[in-house]
Each structure stands twice: as C-alpha cells, then as structure tokens.
Amino acid sequence: MKRAAAAGLCAALLCGMCAPAYAADAAKPAQTTTTAQTEVKAPVKLTFDTLEKTVREGNVSIRSYQQTVESAEKTDVSDQYINKYFNLSQQIDAYDRQISELKKSRDGITDTELLKSINAQINVLQAQRESLYRQYNDLDDDEDDAKDEQKKTVDSTRRQMQNNADTICMSAENNYISLASMQYSLAQTERSLQQLDRTIAQTKKQVALGIATRNTLSGLQSQRELLAAQQKSAQTSADSLRNTLAIQCGYPTGTEITIEALPGVTNEQLAAVDYEKDLASALENSYSIWSAGDSVRKASDDYENDVTNNLHAYEAAKIQRDATEESVKSSFRKLYKTMQEKVTAMTAAQGDLTQAQKTFAVSELQYKRGMISRLKYEEAQDTYMTAQETAENARTDLLTAYNNYEWATRGVMSSAN
Numbered sequence: 001m002k003r004a005a006a007a008g009l010c011a012a013l014l015c016g017m018c019a020p021a022y023a024a025d026a027a028k029p030a031q032t033t034t035t036a037q038t039e040v041k042a043p044v045k046l047t048f049d050t051l052e053k054t055v056r057e058g059n060v061s062i063r064s065y066q067q068t069v070e071s072a073e074k075t076d077v078s079d080q081y082i083n084k085y086f087n088l089s090q091q092i093d094a095y096d097r098q099i100s101e102l103k104k105s106r107d108g109i110t111d112t113e114l115l116k117s118i119n120a121q122i123n124v125l126q127a128q129r130e131s132l133y134r135q136y137n138d139l140d141d142d143e144d145d146a147k148d149e150q151k152k153t154v155d156s157t158r159r160q161m162q163n164n165a166d167t168i169c170m171s172a173e174n175n176y177i178s179l180a181s182m183q184y185s186l187a188q189t190e191r192s193l194q195q196l197d198r199t200i201a202q203t204k205k206q207v208a209l210g211i212a213t214r215n216t217l218s219g220l221q222s223q224r225e226l227l228a229a230q231q232k233s234a235q236t237s238a239d240s241l242r243n244t245l246a247i248q249c250g251y252p253t254g255t256e257i258t259i260e261a262l263p264g265v266t267n268e269q270l271a272a273v274d275y276e277k278d279l280a281s282a283l284e285n286s287y288s289i290w291s292a293g294d295s296v297r298k299a300s301d302d303y304e305n306d307v308t309n310n311l312h313a314y315e316a317a318k319i320q321r322d323a324t325e326e327s328v329k330s331s332f333r334k335l336y337k338t339m340q341e342k343v344t345a346m347t348a349a350q351g352d353l354t355q356a357q358k359t360f361a362v363s364e365l366q367y368k369r370g371m372i373s374r375l376k377y378e379e380a381q382d383t384y385m386t387a388q389e390t391a392e393n394a395r396t397d398l399l400t401a402y403n404n405y406e407w408a409t410r411g412v413m414s415s416a417n
Contacts, residue, residue, distance in 0.1 A: 043256040046249065048263055051176055052169045058250025059168055065161035072157045075150060088136045095129035156294060163287035166412045172248040173403055175241055180262045181396045182238040188389060189231045196224045264395055265402045270343060275336055278409045282332045285411025289328055292321035331413050335405045342398040349387070349394035356387035 046054065056062055102122050109115055200220050206212035246255040283289060299314040363380035366372045407413070 043258050044246070044249075044251060045258050045260070046176065046245070047260045048173065048176055051173055051249075054249050055169050055172045056165065059165075059172075059248055060250060062165045062168060063250075065165055069154075069158045069161050072154045075154075084139055085136070088132055088139070092129060092132050092136065095125050095132065099125050099129065159287060159290060163412065166287075166407070166410065168248060170404075170407045170412055172245060174400065175245045175248065176259060177262060177396060177400050177403070179238060179241050179245060180259055181393070182234060182241065183259075184392055184396075186231065186234055186238060188385075189227060189234065193224065193227055193231065196220060196227065200224065262396065262399055265398050269402065273336075273339075273405075278336075278405070279329065279332055281409045282411060283325065283328060285409070286325075286328050286413075287411055288324050288413075289321070290411075292317070292324040296321050328413070332408050335401070335408050335413075339398070339401040339405050342394070342401040346391075346394040346398045349391040353387040353391040356384045360384035 099122055102118055102125070106115060106118055109118070200217065203212050203217045203220055207214055207217050242257055243253060243255075245259075246257050247253060249257075251257070296314070296317040299317040360380045360383070363372060363377050367374065367377035404413075
C-alpha cells in the first residue's frame with residue numbers, strides 16, 4: 001500500500017513538474033510593490049493614538065516580516081518526503097528485480113561454485129534491499145518529526161517577527177513624542193527671538209538717546225545670534241526626526257507630516273497601574289525570555305536525540321534563561337520607578353505652574369495700574385513662562401515613561417530602557 005501511495009504521489013509530482021510555464025505564471029499575483037511608499041503630495045497628519053496602527057499597516061520592514069511568516073507557514077516538509085518515498089521505492093523495486101533475475105538464473109545450473117557465487121550475490125542484494133526497506137519504514141516517523149520541527153520553526157519565526165514589529169512601533173511612538181517636544185521647544189525659542197528683537201529695537205533707540213550703551217546692545221545681539229544658531233540646529237534635528245517618523249510609517253523620504261498634540265496620561269491610567277500584575281504580564285510576554293526558553297528546549301532536544309552529548313550546553317542554556325528573566329525583572333522595576341518619579345515631578349511642576357500663573361495675574365494687574373515697574377512685571381512673566389515649559393516637559397517625560405512601561409507589559413523593552 002505504501003509503495004503504491006509513493007508511486008501515486010510521485011506521479012502527481014511529475015505531473016506538476018510538467019505543467020506549462022504559463023500555468024505557473026498565471027498562479028502568481030501581479031507584481032506589486034511591497035512598500036507603502038507611494039507619492040504623497042498633501043501633508044500627512046499623524047495622531048499618537050492611531051500611530052501604531054499606521055506603522056503596522058505601512059512600515060516596509062513590518063510588511064516584509066509578515067511575508068516571512070507567511071512563507072514559513074506555507075512551507076510543506078511533506079514535499080521532500082514524496083521524493084524520498086519515491087526514490088526508495090524505485091530502488092527497492094530495482095533490487096527485487098535483480099534478486100528475482102538471479103534466482104531464475106540458478107535454474108539448470110549444476111556448477112557448485114557458480115551457484116555459490118550467485119547465492120552470495122543474492123544475499124548481498126537482499127541485505128541491501130532490507131536496509132532500504134527499513135529506511136522506507138522509518139520515513140513515516142521521520143516525516144512526523146520534521147513536521148513537528150517545522151511547526152516549531154514557524155512559531156519561532158512568528159514570535160521573532162512580532163517582536164521586531166513591536167520594537168518598530170515603540171520606536172515610532174517615542175520618536176513622535178520627541179518630535180512633539182522639539183516642536184514645543186522650537187516654538188518657545190521663536191517667542192524668545194521675537195522678544196529679543198523687540199528688546200534690541202528698543203535698546204537701539206535708547207543708545208541713540210544715550211540712555212543705553214553700545215555694549216548692552218552688542219550683548220543682546222550676540223545673545224540673539226547664539227539663540228538663532230541653536231534654533232537652526234534644533235530645526236535640523238527636528239526635520240531629520242520627522243523624516244525618520246515618516247519612513248517608519250511607510251511614507252517616502254521627504255514626505256511632509258504634521259502631528260497632533262500629545263495626549264496626557266490620565267489619572268485613570270495611572271490608577272490602573274498594578275506593579276505585580278503588570279510584571280507578570282511582562283514576564284509572560286517577554287520575547288527575550290521566550291527566546292532564552294526556546295534555546296533551552298533546543299539544547300534539551302539535541303541532548304535527548306543524541307545530536308550532541310554535551311549536557312553542559314543544556315545546563316548553560318537554563319542558566320542563561322534564568323539570568324534573562326532576572327534582567328527583565330530588573331529592567332521592569334526601573335521602568336516602574338522612573339514612571340513614579342515622573343508622576344511626582346509632574347505633580348510638582350503643575351503646582352509650580354498654578355502658583356506662577358496666580359503670581360503673574362497679580363503682577364499683570366499691578367503693572368497695568370502702575371504699581372510695579374516693567375522689570376518686575378517681566379520677571380513675573382519669565383517665571384510664568386519657565387513654569388509653563390517645566391510643566392510641559394514634565395508632562396512629556398511622564399508620557400514617555402508611561403508609554404515605555406506599557407510596552408514592557410506587552411513584552412517589549414528597548415536597550416535604552
């Protein structure tokens with residue numbers, strides 16, 4: 001039965017090999033680009049809440065990862081065993097024919113030495129035929145083992161590609177946050193330049209009237225030049241980061257993108273943080289722990305299947321797995337601590353901002369009524385603006401820390417974390 005099945009499988013294989021070339025071409029989908037890098041003329045608007053979805057759908061590398069997984073899933077190890085079944089069946093049949101012909105050739109032979117030689121040839125052929133037959137019978141088990149190993153390969157590939165995709169998404173979100181922070185800083189710098197321009201213009205008039213010195217004016221102009229240079233450098237960095245983010249989303253280099261304001265971390269989100277529960281999720285979802293555990297499995301299988309007789313490799317793999325788990329725990333603990341520190345800093349910054357706002361409101365009213373000098377008013381204004389910047393930076397830092405913590409619970413930790 002098995003021999004007949006092998007013959008049938010082989011026939012099917014041969015028929016497939018003889019199919020016209022145009023038939024194979026017709027089965028292939030039309031050639032399409034594997035990227036989302038189509039020409040984009042209008043600016044692309046991105047939002048933080050939908051960024052991960054955008055990256056997963058458009059990122060070139062992630063789409064390539066998906067194809068890698070699909071290719072692994074479509075691999076059928078049975079194909080190679082069809083050929084093995086067929087080849088062994090053909091060889092066994094050939095031995096059977098040779099043995100049969102040699103047995104027939106003995107009829108009528110009376111020469112003892114010749115009969116002894118023929119019988120010796122028959123014995124050799126029968127031994128070789130039995131060896132092939134044992135291989136033939138072992139193919140079922142070998143094929144089952146190969147299918148099991150293929151399934152493990154698919155699972156490993158899928159897990160690795162998923163981790164790679166998650167890492168890209170996390171990187172894109174952190175780049176989005178950094179870009180928003182840069183844009184805020186650039187806006188603050190632009191306001192400072194405008195304020196300096198007004199001060200310089202006023203100082204020039206004062207110099208003309210002899211109220212201010214040229215050294216004072218030169219100092220202000222040097223300050224403006226330095227601030228303008230810093231603004232230019234920061235703008236270059238922001239443009240580079242904007243381009244990186246566009247590419248991560250699958251858009252062509254140079255695509256103009258705009259981003260919406262960053263969301264804040266709500267009290268509800270912070271209240272939902274449960275360290276022990278989140279740590280359990282991080283350990284369960286961690287790719288690095290899974291990968292170390294997979295290495296233990298491979299080392300164990302190799303030792304049990306006599307692929308290697310090195311028991312130390314298995315023990316070393318277990319030690320590495322335990323070390324990886326401890327490393328993940330330590331990293332997660334740092335992420336949690338950092339987030340708590342950012343919550344404290346955010347609370348303090350908000351308190352300072354509230355107080356600075358009240359102080360500035362009073363100073364503004366006093367200045368309008370002529371109760372304080374312009375210098376006192378500007379000092380209160382500077383304090384208020386500084387408090388605004390500090391609060392905004394604290395809000396951004398908290399979002400970054402919270403986002404990294406959330407990704408860690410999903411099993412993704414960057415080396416920076």
